[in-house]
Amino acid sequence: MNRTPRLENRREHLIQTAAQLFNDLGYERTSVRQLAEAVGILSGSVFHHFDSKEDILLAVMTTTIETMTTRLQAASKASNDVSERLLALIRTELELLHGDTRHGVAVTFFQWHSLGHTNQRHVLAMRASYEKIWLDVLGQAHASQLIHTDPFITRRLLTGANGWTIYWYRPDGRLDLDALAAEVRALLTGPANQNR
Amino acid sequence: MNRTPRLENRREHLIQTAAQLFNDLGYERTSVRQLAEAVGILSGSVFHHFDSKEDILLAVMTTTIETMTTRLQAASKASNDVSERLLALIRTELELLHGDTRHGVAVTFFQWHSLGHTNQRHVLAMRASYEKIWLDVLGQAHASQLIHTDPFITRRLLTGANGWTIYWYRPDGRLDLDALAAEVRALLTGPANQNR
DNA sequence: CAGTCTACCAAGCGCTTGCTTGGTTGGCAA
DNA sequence: TTGCCAACCAAGCAAGCGCTTGGTAGACTG
Numbered sequence: 001m002n003r004t005p006r007l008e009n010r011r012e013h014l015i016q017t018a019a020q021l022f023n024d025l026g027y028e029r030t031s032v033r034q035l036a037e038a039v040g041i042l043s044g045s046v047f048h049h050f051d052s053k054e055d056i057l058l059a060v061m062t063t064t065i066e067t068m069t070t071r072l073q074a075a076s077k078a079s080n081d082v083s084e085r086l087l088a089l090i091r092t093e094l095e096l097l098h099g100d101t102r103h104g105v106a107v108t109f110f111q112w113h114s115l116g117h118t119n120q121r122h123v124l125a126m127r128a129s130y131e132k133i134w135l136d137v138l139g140q141a142h143a144s145q146l147i148h149t150d151p152f153i154t155r156r157l158l159t160g161a162n163g164w165t166i167y168w169y170r171p172d173g174r175l176d177l178d179a180l181a182a183e184v185r186a187l188l189t190g191p192a193n194q195n196r
Numbered sequence: 197m198n199r200t201p202r203l204e205n206r207r208e209h210l211i212q213t214a215a216q217l218f219n220d221l222g223y224e225r226t227s228v229r230q231l232a233e234a235v236g237i238l239s240g241s242v243f244h245h246f247d248s249k250e251d252i253l254l255a256v257m258t259t260t261i262e263t264m265t266t267r268l269q270a271a272s273k274a275s276n277d278v279s280e281r282l283l284a285l286i287r288t289e290l291e292l293l294h295g296d297t298r299h300g301v302a303v304t305f306f307q308w309h310s311l312g313h314t315n316q317r318h319v320l321a322m323r324a325s326y327e328k329i330w331l332d333v334l335g336q337a338h339a340s341q342l343i344h345t346d347p348f349i350t351r352r353l354l355t356g357a358n359g360w361t362i363y364w365y366r367p368d369g370r371l372d373l374d375a376l377a378a379e380v381r382a383l384l385t386g387p388a389n390q391n392r
Numbered sequence: 393c394a395g396t397c398t399a400c401c402a403a404g405c406g407c408t409t410g411c412t413t414g415g416t417t418g419g420c421a422a
Numbered sequence: 423t424t425g426c427c428a429a430c431c432a433a434g435c436a437a438g439c440g441c442t443t444g445g446t447a448g449a450c451t452g
Contacts, residue, residue, distance in 0.1 A: 028224035148387040156364050157357040164356020190386035191344040241400050
Protein backbone atom coordinates (compact mmCIF):
# COMPACT_ATOMS: atom_id res chain seq x y z
CA MET A 1 0.00 0.00 0.00
CA ASN A 2 1.25 3.47 -0.79
CA ARG A 3 -0.22 4.73 2.42
CA THR A 4 1.26 7.86 3.91
CA PRO A 5 3.17 7.08 7.11
CA ARG A 6 1.48 8.16 10.28
CA LEU A 7 3.22 11.11 11.78
CA GLU A 8 3.65 11.98 15.43
CA ASN A 9 2.04 15.34 15.15
CA ARG A 10 0.39 15.92 11.84
CA ARG A 11 -1.62 18.80 13.24
CA GLU A 12 1.46 20.80 14.16
CA HIS A 13 2.96 20.08 10.79
CA LEU A 14 -0.22 21.33 9.15
CA ILE A 15 -0.15 24.53 11.18
CA GLN A 16 3.44 25.32 10.25
CA THR A 17 2.92 24.53 6.59
CA ALA A 18 -0.26 26.57 6.57
CA ALA A 19 1.60 29.52 8.08
CA GLN A 20 4.10 29.42 5.24
CA LEU A 21 1.47 29.02 2.51
CA PHE A 22 -0.80 31.69 3.96
CA ASN A 23 2.14 34.06 4.15
CA ASP A 24 3.38 33.32 0.65
CA LEU A 25 0.06 33.22 -1.20
CA GLY A 26 -2.42 34.75 1.22
CA TYR A 27 -5.15 32.89 3.08
CA GLU A 28 -7.83 33.11 0.39
CA ARG A 29 -5.49 32.10 -2.41
CA THR A 30 -4.31 29.03 -0.55
CA SER A 31 -6.59 26.06 -1.10
CA VAL A 32 -7.06 23.22 1.31
CA ARG A 33 -5.89 20.91 -1.45
CA GLN A 34 -2.59 22.78 -1.70
CA LEU A 35 -2.06 22.55 2.02
CA ALA A 36 -2.92 18.86 2.06
CA GLU A 37 -0.55 18.11 -0.78
CA ALA A 38 2.24 20.03 0.95
CA VAL A 39 2.06 17.72 3.97
CA GLY A 40 1.38 14.60 1.90
CA ILE A 41 -2.26 13.78 2.57
CA LEU A 42 -5.54 14.26 0.68
CA SER A 43 -7.65 17.36 1.07
CA GLY A 44 -10.48 15.64 2.90
CA SER A 45 -8.11 14.35 5.56
CA VAL A 46 -7.32 17.88 6.64
CA PHE A 47 -10.79 18.09 8.12
CA HIS A 48 -10.02 15.28 10.49
CA HIS A 49 -7.63 17.68 12.24
CA PHE A 50 -9.51 20.94 11.82
CA ASP A 51 -13.19 21.83 11.74
CA SER A 52 -12.83 24.30 8.89
CA LYS A 53 -10.29 26.20 6.85
CA GLU A 54 -10.74 29.25 9.05
CA ASP A 55 -9.98 27.04 12.03
CA ILE A 56 -6.53 26.46 10.55
CA LEU A 57 -5.90 30.18 10.26
CA LEU A 58 -7.02 30.62 13.84
CA ALA A 59 -4.64 27.89 14.97
CA VAL A 60 -1.75 29.54 13.13
CA MET A 61 -2.46 32.82 14.86
CA THR A 62 -3.02 31.54 18.38
CA THR A 63 0.11 29.41 18.43
CA THR A 64 2.05 32.32 16.97
CA ILE A 65 0.79 34.79 19.54
CA GLU A 66 1.74 32.42 22.33
CA THR A 67 5.31 32.26 21.07
CA MET A 68 5.40 36.01 20.57
CA THR A 69 4.24 36.71 24.10
CA THR A 70 6.63 34.22 25.65
CA ARG A 71 9.65 35.65 23.86
CA LEU A 72 8.71 39.27 24.49
CA GLN A 73 8.14 38.51 28.16
CA ALA A 74 11.62 37.03 28.38
CA ALA A 75 13.11 40.04 26.64
CA SER A 76 11.42 42.45 29.01
CA LYS A 77 13.23 40.80 31.91
CA ALA A 78 16.62 40.91 30.26
CA SER A 79 17.77 44.18 31.79
CA ASN A 80 16.89 46.69 34.48
CA ASP A 81 17.95 49.65 32.37
CA VAL A 82 14.92 51.10 30.60
CA SER A 83 16.81 52.05 27.48
CA GLU A 84 18.27 48.57 27.13
CA ARG A 85 14.95 46.99 27.87
CA LEU A 86 13.34 49.02 25.12
CA LEU A 87 16.04 47.97 22.70
CA ALA A 88 15.52 44.34 23.72
CA LEU A 89 11.81 44.54 22.92
CA ILE A 90 12.45 46.12 19.54
CA ARG A 91 15.09 43.57 18.74
CA THR A 92 12.80 40.73 19.80
CA GLU A 93 9.88 41.95 17.71
CA LEU A 94 12.14 42.25 14.70
CA GLU A 95 13.45 38.75 15.35
CA LEU A 96 9.90 37.46 15.51
CA LEU A 97 9.21 39.15 12.19
CA HIS A 98 12.31 37.89 10.44
CA GLY A 99 13.39 34.71 12.24
CA ASP A 100 11.97 31.20 12.25
CA THR A 101 8.57 32.49 13.35
CA ARG A 102 8.30 34.92 10.46
CA HIS A 103 5.55 33.16 8.52
CA GLY A 104 3.14 32.91 11.40
CA VAL A 105 3.95 36.40 12.60
CA ALA A 106 3.40 37.93 9.19
CA VAL A 107 0.07 36.12 8.91
CA THR A 108 -0.94 37.33 12.36
CA PHE A 109 0.02 40.89 11.47
CA PHE A 110 -1.48 41.19 8.04
CA GLN A 111 -4.20 38.61 7.56
CA TRP A 112 -6.41 38.88 10.60
CA HIS A 113 -9.12 40.44 8.44
CA SER A 114 -9.60 37.01 6.88
CA LEU A 115 -11.04 35.80 10.17
CA GLY A 116 -14.71 36.05 11.04
CA HIS A 117 -15.66 38.63 13.62
CA THR A 118 -15.85 36.19 16.51
CA ASN A 119 -12.41 34.77 15.86
CA GLN A 120 -11.04 38.26 15.36
CA ARG A 121 -12.09 39.10 18.89
CA HIS A 122 -10.38 35.97 20.20
CA VAL A 123 -7.15 36.89 18.51
CA LEU A 124 -7.38 40.49 19.63
CA ALA A 125 -7.90 39.34 23.21
CA MET A 126 -4.85 37.11 23.00
CA ARG A 127 -2.75 39.95 21.62
CA ALA A 128 -3.64 42.09 24.62
CA SER A 129 -1.06 40.49 26.90
CA TYR A 130 1.59 40.95 24.24
CA GLU A 131 0.72 44.62 23.90
CA LYS A 132 0.66 45.05 27.65
CA ILE A 133 4.34 44.20 27.86
CA TRP A 134 5.04 46.88 25.28
CA LEU A 135 2.91 49.49 26.98
CA ASP A 136 4.53 48.83 30.33
CA VAL A 137 8.02 49.38 29.00
CA LEU A 138 7.02 52.37 26.90
CA GLY A 139 5.31 53.82 29.98
CA GLN A 140 8.55 53.45 31.92
CA ALA A 141 10.48 55.01 29.09
CA HIS A 142 8.09 57.93 29.05
CA ALA A 143 8.24 58.37 32.81
CA SER A 144 12.02 58.50 32.71
CA GLN A 145 11.97 61.01 29.83
CA LEU A 146 13.57 58.55 27.47
CA ILE A 147 10.74 59.03 24.99
CA HIS A 148 8.60 62.12 24.72
CA THR A 149 5.60 60.93 22.75
CA ASP A 150 2.48 59.33 24.17
CA PRO A 151 3.13 55.61 24.89
CA PHE A 152 -0.14 54.41 23.33
CA ILE A 153 0.32 56.32 20.13
CA THR A 154 4.01 55.50 20.06
CA ARG A 155 3.28 51.80 20.31
CA ARG A 156 0.79 51.91 17.49
CA LEU A 157 3.11 53.83 15.22
CA LEU A 158 5.85 51.40 16.18
CA THR A 159 3.66 48.41 15.41
CA GLY A 160 3.26 49.66 11.88
CA ALA A 161 6.89 50.59 11.46
CA ASN A 162 8.12 47.21 12.64
CA GLY A 163 5.46 45.17 10.88
CA TRP A 164 6.09 46.91 7.58
CA THR A 165 9.73 45.79 7.64
CA ILE A 166 8.64 42.42 6.30
CA TYR A 167 7.97 44.16 2.99
CA TRP A 168 11.41 45.67 2.54
CA TYR A 169 13.93 44.43 5.08
CA ARG A 170 16.11 41.42 4.31
CA PRO A 171 18.19 40.10 7.24
CA ASP A 172 20.90 38.85 4.89
CA GLY A 173 21.38 42.27 3.34
CA ARG A 174 23.69 45.11 4.26
CA LEU A 175 21.83 46.03 7.42
CA ASP A 176 21.79 43.39 10.16
CA LEU A 177 19.05 43.05 12.74
CA ASP A 178 21.03 44.78 15.48
CA ALA A 179 21.63 47.80 13.31
CA LEU A 180 17.99 47.97 12.33
CA ALA A 181 16.90 47.67 15.95
CA ALA A 182 19.28 50.46 16.88
CA GLU A 183 17.85 52.60 14.12
CA VAL A 184 14.32 52.02 15.35
CA ARG A 185 15.24 52.90 18.89
CA ALA A 186 17.02 56.02 17.68
CA LEU A 187 13.76 57.02 16.05
CA LEU A 188 11.93 56.66 19.34
CA THR A 189 14.46 58.16 21.72
CA GLY A 190 16.34 60.62 19.54
CA PRO A 191 20.08 60.68 18.95
CA ALA A 192 20.92 61.84 22.48
CA ASN A 193 20.11 58.46 23.97
CA GLN A 194 22.05 56.34 21.58
CA ASN A 195 24.77 54.52 23.45
CA ARG A 196 27.15 53.35 20.81
CA MET B 197 -37.88 48.17 -20.06
CA ASN B 198 -36.15 47.92 -16.72
CA ARG B 199 -32.92 48.82 -18.34
CA THR B 200 -30.31 50.50 -16.24
CA PRO B 201 -29.82 54.11 -17.29
CA ARG B 202 -26.63 54.82 -19.13
CA LEU B 203 -24.21 56.67 -16.97
CA GLU B 204 -21.66 59.27 -17.95
CA ASN B 205 -18.74 57.39 -16.57
CA ARG B 206 -19.58 53.91 -15.49
CA ARG B 207 -15.94 52.96 -15.45
CA GLU B 208 -15.04 55.55 -12.86
CA HIS B 209 -18.00 54.54 -10.77
CA LEU B 210 -16.84 50.95 -10.93
CA ILE B 211 -13.34 51.90 -9.84
CA GLN B 212 -14.55 53.84 -6.82
CA THR B 213 -17.02 51.15 -5.79
CA ALA B 214 -14.36 48.51 -6.26
CA ALA B 215 -11.99 50.47 -4.05
CA GLN B 216 -14.54 50.47 -1.27
CA LEU B 217 -15.42 46.79 -1.64
CA PHE B 218 -11.81 45.69 -1.94
CA ASN B 219 -10.98 47.66 1.17
CA ASP B 220 -13.93 46.39 3.19
CA LEU B 221 -13.86 42.73 2.16
CA GLY B 222 -10.49 42.24 0.52
CA TYR B 223 -9.86 41.70 -3.16
CA GLU B 224 -10.26 37.92 -3.20
CA ARG B 225 -13.43 37.96 -1.11
CA THR B 226 -15.08 40.48 -3.38
CA SER B 227 -16.78 38.83 -6.34
CA VAL B 228 -17.36 40.48 -9.68
CA ARG B 229 -21.08 39.83 -9.12
CA GLN B 230 -21.00 41.84 -5.90
CA LEU B 231 -19.28 44.73 -7.61
CA ALA B 232 -21.70 44.63 -10.51
CA GLU B 233 -24.70 44.60 -8.23
CA ALA B 234 -23.31 47.53 -6.26
CA VAL B 235 -23.27 49.71 -9.37
CA GLY B 236 -26.51 48.28 -10.74
CA ILE B 237 -25.45 46.14 -13.70
CA LEU B 238 -24.97 42.42 -14.31
CA SER B 239 -21.68 40.68 -13.69
CA GLY B 240 -20.89 40.04 -17.34
CA SER B 241 -21.22 43.71 -18.17
CA VAL B 242 -18.28 44.52 -15.96
CA PHE B 243 -16.05 42.90 -18.54
CA HIS B 244 -17.10 45.42 -21.11
CA HIS B 245 -15.18 48.01 -19.08
CA PHE B 246 -12.29 45.88 -17.82
CA ASP B 247 -10.36 42.98 -19.28
CA SER B 248 -10.26 41.04 -16.04
CA LYS B 249 -10.90 41.30 -12.34
CA GLU B 250 -7.24 41.98 -11.72
CA ASP B 251 -7.47 44.80 -14.22
CA ILE B 252 -9.98 46.48 -11.90
CA LEU B 253 -7.59 46.25 -8.98
CA LEU B 254 -4.86 47.69 -11.13
CA ALA B 255 -7.12 50.59 -12.16
CA VAL B 256 -7.93 51.29 -8.51
CA MET B 257 -4.26 51.45 -7.66
CA THR B 258 -3.05 53.50 -10.59
CA THR B 259 -5.73 56.16 -10.24
CA THR B 260 -5.07 56.26 -6.51
CA ILE B 261 -1.33 56.65 -6.92
CA GLU B 262 -1.86 59.52 -9.34
CA THR B 263 -3.97 61.37 -6.81
CA MET B 264 -1.47 60.60 -4.07
CA THR B 265 1.44 61.93 -6.06
CA THR B 266 -0.40 65.08 -7.12
CA ARG B 267 -1.40 65.95 -3.58
CA LEU B 268 2.00 65.17 -2.08
CA GLN B 269 3.69 67.24 -4.75
CA ALA B 270 1.49 70.19 -3.86
CA ALA B 271 2.23 69.73 -0.17
CA SER B 272 5.97 69.70 -0.78
CA LYS B 273 5.74 73.16 -2.28
CA ALA B 274 3.69 74.61 0.53
CA SER B 275 6.61 75.99 2.52
CA ASN B 276 10.31 76.74 2.31
CA ASP B 277 10.96 75.73 5.88
CA VAL B 278 12.10 72.11 6.00
CA SER B 279 10.39 71.35 9.27
CA GLU B 280 7.09 72.72 8.03
CA ARG B 281 7.49 70.95 4.73
CA LEU B 282 8.02 67.67 6.53
CA LEU B 283 4.93 68.25 8.61
CA ALA B 284 2.97 69.02 5.45
CA LEU B 285 3.97 65.72 3.89
CA ILE B 286 3.03 63.77 7.00
CA ARG B 287 -0.26 65.58 7.25
CA THR B 288 -0.98 64.94 3.56
CA GLU B 289 -0.22 61.25 3.77
CA LEU B 290 -2.48 60.92 6.78
CA GLU B 291 -5.20 62.82 4.92
CA LEU B 292 -4.83 60.45 1.99
CA LEU B 293 -5.17 57.53 4.38
CA HIS B 294 -8.21 58.86 6.22
CA GLY B 295 -9.96 61.27 3.83
CA ASP B 296 -12.08 60.68 0.77
CA THR B 297 -9.29 58.71 -0.88
CA ARG B 298 -9.00 56.29 2.02
CA HIS B 299 -10.42 53.21 0.32
CA GLY B 300 -8.15 53.33 -2.68
CA VAL B 301 -5.14 54.25 -0.58
CA ALA B 302 -5.72 51.40 1.84
CA VAL B 303 -6.03 48.99 -1.07
CA THR B 304 -2.84 50.33 -2.61
CA PHE B 305 -1.02 49.96 0.70
CA PHE B 306 -2.19 46.56 1.79
CA GLN B 307 -3.41 44.55 -1.18
CA TRP B 308 -0.72 44.86 -3.79
CA HIS B 309 0.20 41.21 -3.21
CA SER B 310 -3.08 40.34 -4.93
CA LEU B 311 -1.61 41.59 -8.19
CA GLY B 312 0.36 39.39 -10.53
CA HIS B 313 4.09 40.01 -10.72
CA THR B 314 3.94 42.10 -13.86
CA ASN B 315 1.29 44.43 -12.51
CA GLN B 316 3.13 44.64 -9.22
CA ARG B 317 6.10 46.05 -11.05
CA HIS B 318 3.92 48.61 -12.81
CA VAL B 319 2.48 49.79 -9.51
CA LEU B 320 5.90 49.85 -7.89
CA ALA B 321 7.23 51.95 -10.74
CA MET B 322 4.35 54.39 -10.37
CA ARG B 323 4.94 54.66 -6.65
CA ALA B 324 8.53 55.65 -7.26
CA SER B 325 7.72 59.28 -8.01
CA TYR B 326 5.63 59.46 -4.87
CA GLU B 327 8.49 58.09 -2.82
CA LYS B 328 10.95 60.43 -4.48
CA ILE B 329 9.12 63.42 -3.04
CA TRP B 330 9.42 61.89 0.38
CA LEU B 331 13.08 61.03 0.03
CA ASP B 332 13.90 64.54 -1.20
CA VAL B 333 12.33 66.19 1.81
CA LEU B 334 13.74 63.64 4.25
CA GLY B 335 17.15 64.18 2.66
CA GLN B 336 16.85 67.91 3.25
CA ALA B 337 15.73 67.29 6.82
CA HIS B 338 18.73 65.06 7.38
CA ALA B 339 21.12 67.57 5.83
CA SER B 340 19.84 70.30 8.11
CA GLN B 341 20.12 68.05 11.15
CA LEU B 342 16.38 68.03 11.67
CA ILE B 343 16.35 64.26 11.66
CA HIS B 344 19.27 62.05 12.57
CA THR B 345 18.33 58.69 11.13
CA ASP B 346 19.00 57.50 7.61
CA PRO B 347 16.43 58.98 5.18
CA PHE B 348 15.81 55.69 3.35
CA ILE B 349 15.26 53.68 6.48
CA THR B 350 13.30 56.49 8.06
CA ARG B 351 10.94 56.62 5.12
CA ARG B 352 10.32 52.93 5.23
CA LEU B 353 9.64 52.91 8.92
CA LEU B 354 7.41 55.92 8.42
CA THR B 355 5.50 54.20 5.63
CA GLY B 356 4.60 51.42 8.00
CA ALA B 357 3.78 53.74 10.88
CA ASN B 358 1.47 55.89 8.77
CA GLY B 359 -0.11 53.04 6.85
CA TRP B 360 -0.89 51.13 10.00
CA THR B 361 -2.97 54.03 11.30
CA ILE B 362 -5.88 52.81 9.19
CA TYR B 363 -6.19 49.94 11.63
CA TRP B 364 -6.52 51.99 14.77
CA TYR B 365 -6.91 55.71 14.11
CA ARG B 366 -10.36 57.25 13.77
CA PRO B 367 -10.44 60.89 12.58
CA ASP B 368 -13.66 61.52 14.49
CA GLY B 369 -12.12 60.41 17.78
CA ARG B 370 -10.30 62.37 20.46
CA LEU B 371 -7.19 62.90 18.40
CA ASP B 372 -7.60 65.01 15.27
CA LEU B 373 -5.44 64.69 12.19
CA ASP B 374 -3.28 67.72 13.03
CA ALA B 375 -2.48 66.33 16.44
CA LEU B 376 -1.62 62.95 14.98
CA ALA B 377 0.59 64.54 12.34
CA ALA B 378 2.37 66.53 15.03
CA GLU B 379 2.90 63.37 17.03
CA VAL B 380 4.41 61.61 14.03
CA ARG B 381 6.75 64.49 13.31
CA ALA B 382 7.76 64.59 16.96
CA LEU B 383 8.73 60.95 16.59
CA LEU B 384 10.97 61.79 13.64
CA THR B 385 12.56 65.01 14.84
CA GLY B 386 12.48 64.63 18.60
CA PRO B 387 10.87 67.07 21.04
CA ALA B 388 13.44 69.83 20.49
CA ASN B 389 12.13 70.68 17.06
CA GLN B 390 8.47 70.90 17.92
CA ASN B 391 7.30 74.43 17.28
CA ARG B 392 3.98 74.73 19.01
C1' DC C 393 -33.25 57.45 -42.00
C1' DA C 394 -30.07 53.57 -42.69
C1' DG C 395 -25.68 52.25 -40.53
C1' DT C 396 -22.74 51.99 -36.75
C1' DC C 397 -21.23 51.65 -32.17
C1' DT C 398 -21.39 51.68 -27.09
C1' DA C 399 -23.25 49.71 -23.17
C1' DC C 400 -25.71 46.59 -21.58
C1' DC C 401 -28.70 41.83 -20.61
C1' DA C 402 -29.62 36.80 -20.39
C1' DA C 403 -27.75 32.60 -20.11
C1' DG C 404 -24.50 29.59 -19.01
C1' DC C 405 -19.72 27.16 -19.43
C1' DG C 406 -15.86 25.13 -17.26
C1' DC C 407 -13.55 25.09 -13.26
C1' DT C 408 -12.31 25.41 -8.35
C1' DT C 409 -13.73 25.78 -3.83
C1' DG C 410 -14.61 24.09 1.11
C1' DC C 411 -16.36 20.32 2.92
C1' DT C 412 -18.90 15.55 3.49
C1' DT C 413 -19.53 10.72 3.33
C1' DG C 414 -18.50 5.90 3.67
C1' DG C 415 -15.14 2.75 3.89
C1' DT C 416 -10.29 1.01 5.13
C1' DT C 417 -5.98 0.33 7.66
C1' DG C 418 -2.69 -0.30 11.11
C1' DG C 419 -1.54 0.12 15.97
C1' DC C 420 -2.91 -0.61 20.68
C1' DA C 421 -5.41 -2.20 24.79
C1' DA C 422 -7.84 -5.79 27.19
C1' DT D 423 -7.18 -12.76 19.64
C1' DT D 424 -10.56 -9.73 19.48
C1' DG D 425 -12.42 -5.12 19.41
C1' DC D 426 -11.74 -0.40 19.04
C1' DC D 427 -10.29 3.93 17.35
C1' DA D 428 -7.44 7.56 15.37
C1' DA D 429 -5.98 8.64 10.91
C1' DC D 430 -6.33 8.30 6.66
C1' DC D 431 -8.21 7.50 1.35
C1' DA D 432 -11.48 7.69 -2.59
C1' DA D 433 -15.09 9.90 -4.47
C1' DG D 434 -17.91 13.45 -5.13
C1' DC D 435 -21.52 17.20 -3.97
C1' DA D 436 -23.32 21.84 -4.02
C1' DA D 437 -22.09 26.35 -4.48
C1' DG D 438 -19.61 29.99 -6.19
C1' DC D 439 -16.09 31.71 -9.13
C1' DG D 440 -14.20 34.54 -13.33
C1' DC D 441 -15.35 35.05 -17.69
C1' DT D 442 -17.64 34.23 -22.53
C1' DT D 443 -21.16 34.31 -25.88
C1' DG D 444 -24.89 36.00 -28.72
C1' DG D 445 -28.09 39.24 -29.00
C1' DT D 446 -30.36 43.96 -28.45
C1' DA D 447 -31.83 48.82 -27.08
C1' DG D 448 -30.76 53.33 -27.82
C1' DA D 449 -27.87 57.23 -28.91
C1' DC D 450 -25.08 59.20 -32.47
C1' DT D 451 -23.40 59.96 -37.39
C1' DG D 452 -23.30 60.87 -42.25
